[in-house]
Amino acid sequence: MIDKRFASAREAVADVRDGATVMIGGFGEAGSPIELIHALIDQGAKGLTVISNNTGTGLVGLAALLRAGRVRKVVCSFPKTAGSTVFPDLYRAGKVELELVPQGTLAERIRAGGAGIAAFYTPTAAGTPLADGKETRVFNGREHVLEHGLRADFTLIKGRIADTHGNVLFHRTARNFAPMMATAAAVTIVQAAEVVEAGALDAEAIVTPGIFVDRVVHMPSPALESALNEAGASYA
Amino acid sequence: MSVAAKTTEAPVGWAREGIAERVAQDIPNGSYVNLGIGIPELVAKFVPAGRTLVYHTENGLLGMGPSPAAGQGDPELINAGKRRVTMMPGAAFFDQATSFGMIRGGHLDLSVLGALQVAANGDLANWSTGADDAIPAVGGAMDLVAGVKWVFVMTTHVTKEGTPKLVERCTYPLTGRGVVTRVYSDLAVIDITPKGFQLVELAPGVTFDFAQERTGAPILRPTH
Numbered sequence: 001m002i003d004k005r006f007a008s009a010r011e012a013v014a015d016v017r018d019g020a021t022v023m024i025g026g027f028g029e030a031g032s033p034i035e036l037i038h039a040l041i042d043q044g045a046k047g048l049t050v051i052s053n054n055t056g057t058g059l060v061g062l063a064a065l066l067r068a069g070r071v072r073k074v075v076c077s078f079p080k081t082a083g084s085t086v087f088p089d090l091y092r093a094g095k096v097e098l099e100l101v102p103q104g105t106l107a108e109r110i111r112a113g114g115a116g117i118a119a120f121y122t123p124t125a126a127g128t129p130l131a132d133g134k135e136t137r138v139f140n141g142r143e144h145v146l147e148h149g150l151r152a153d154f155t156l157i158k159g160r161i162a163d164t165h166g167n168v169l170f171h172r173t174a175r176n177f178a179p180m181m182a183t184a185a186a187v188t189i190v191q192a193a194e195v196v197e198a199g200a201l202d203a204e205a206i207v208t209p210g211i212f213v214d215r216v217v218h219m220p221s222p223a224l225e226s227a228l229n230e231a232g233a234s235y236a
Numbered sequence: 237m238s239v240a241a242k243t244t245e246a247p248v249g250w251a252r253e254g255i256a257e258r259v260a261q262d263i264p265n266g267s268y269v270n271l272g273i274g275i276p277e278l279v280a281k282f283v284p285a286g287r288t289l290v291y292h293t294e295n296g297l298l299g300m301g302p303s304p305a306a307g308q309g310d311p312e313l314i315n316a317g318k319r320r321v322t323m324m325p326g327a328a329f330f331d332q333a334t335s336f337g338m339i340r341g342g343h344l345d346l347s348v349l350g351a352l353q354v355a356a357n358g359d360l361a362n363w364s365t366g367a368d369d370a371i372p373a374v375g376g377a378m379d380l381v382a383g384v385k386w387v388f389v390m391t392t393h394v395t396k397e398g399t400p401k402l403v404e405r406c407t408y409p410l411t412g413r414g415v416v417t418r419v420y421s422d423l424a425v426i427d428i429t430p431k432g433f434q435l436v437e438l439a440p441g442v443t444f445d446f447a448q449e450r451t452g453a454p455i456l457r458p459t460h
Contacts, residue, residue, distance in 0.1 A: 030314050129409045170329075172312050
């Protein structure tokens, strides 16, 4: 029998060690697994490399993880969303490293990492500062940049509904990076608002097949970054 | 509506909405379109009657509809600017690799973007001024200009300080090389051609010389 359920976010992130690379789903607050991030803050792992499209807003979620000093490096496409002050302050103070990656290249690097592709050529960023120091090659008369696949030790994502085998469906634009990130980590942890028995989901509709998911945490009423920030919340 | 160019202080040419309306006229029925954050978003308001466009937002939605009333909507149904939006009949959600496959793979017809600088060779700079204290952030701009068939730039012709944004060569860090198809400014519509900036149309009340004086490279007059 397969049952990937974990009783709590705390237990699901218990083995994240110092120096781990962690992919965290979300585009802005859509899809951000706030409860798993907060559990990671409580767990205490430090020196983390975080791969995520943004860097959080206010003093909760990703921003709180950064503010707690747990993150050594961020791999990211857009670290200055409105309402984001924690990352800019740390970056200007030289306390966090940034690898800036175009959004589509970030998505494809994660997809490649999960699909066993070591590297690929893309026209994105050719001739720009983000191609500096990278191998280039001309295909069909056009310069392409060699980009490497990304893998992680852990992935934290948010689903709308998951089953006990780890099959996951998402909610609207909260899907964003989660399906690729699920494929690219040694351990993928999903928090889902609803958890059902295997067989209850329409197999034709499943977005992330359970082979990519290791742990499922039931989180019936997940918090939203904007709601927490409007309430003046600050984590840790 | 327009005011003749008597002095440099007088309002001349198109207002923001006027630029948006002019861009909208050039988008064919049935196009798949990505509108960048900010001024380009205005284009959706001016699509001529009878045309249906499908809007793509790179965070994972085709068939994006207008923003809901303030306080309404779904915090996880948002656009690339992280504002709440709605979905139109026939909408579809997808992940980031698929979304940027649409972009990079040439499936989208048109991208409308803002600019810091556009060069006569079609180079675009729109993500960083390269200032030392700036937090670098690029999002999907480099992917859009690398993959979408037509790249329209919507911009004021000069900066707030009066410096031309249409230049011989970009001095800011590039978003892409030779990627811009056409520029829509408050003063003119200008194509990027192998010979440089080519005037398509002047805004009402704008003379050729007025536009040329505010451009950092030669503009070719219309050939017809």
